[in-house]
Amino acid sequence: MLEEPTIEFRRVTGRLTDDQVHITVRIHNPASRTLYAYETPRRIRYDAATATIAVDLNDEHVDADHPIAPHLPQPRFLALEAGADTLLRISLPRVLSRIRSADERQGRGPLVEQYPLDQAERIALAIAVQDTPYYYNPREPMATQLRAWGAQIARTEARINLTRSPRTSRERHDPGSPDQSPE
Secondary structure, eight states: OOSSOOOEEEEEEEEEOSSEEEEEEEEEEOSSSOEEEEOSOOEEEEETTTTEEEEEESOTTOOTTSTTGGGOOOOOEEEEOTTEEEEEEEEEESEEEEEOOHHHHTTOSOSEEEEEGGGOSEEEEEEEEESSOOOOOTTSOHHHHHHHHTOOEEEEEEEOOOOBOOOOHHHHHSOOSOOOOOO
16 A cells, blocks of 8 residues: 555646536656546535635545445546556536535524535645555445545645636547646
């Protein structure tokens, strides 16, 4: 297992469509072997004060004793080939809806909060990375296994310019949005 994540974030770009925010991350694996990373967003948050979308592609926030833990779907994984760049594509809703807890509402106020992800200026990514593929063991809770497998998390934060632009045939293969290097 990896001691620490060894991937490099080369470029983060964003684009809007009618109902989604599309984020593309160019990840470089400088290692001499294939690495594996979560491809599925597991938690999405938005901080309106800093206009930052936080996307967790890991399960470090899941408590194995939480009622949702036994029902956790297995994430998709992305192979990061040795010495190569790989594109990670993430699609998010333009507006994120979150059900407020009873404690937050205190018997009044809206049940659902909405966050305009399409107004974000920054993105923070936290991606679980490992040098061995994940294999499910039916004798252990999946949440416990995923937390152990994804113990090494690569993090980056970058500015994004979310502008609506028509898709060309070139963008379908390699997004041509302005480059944003992680900071």
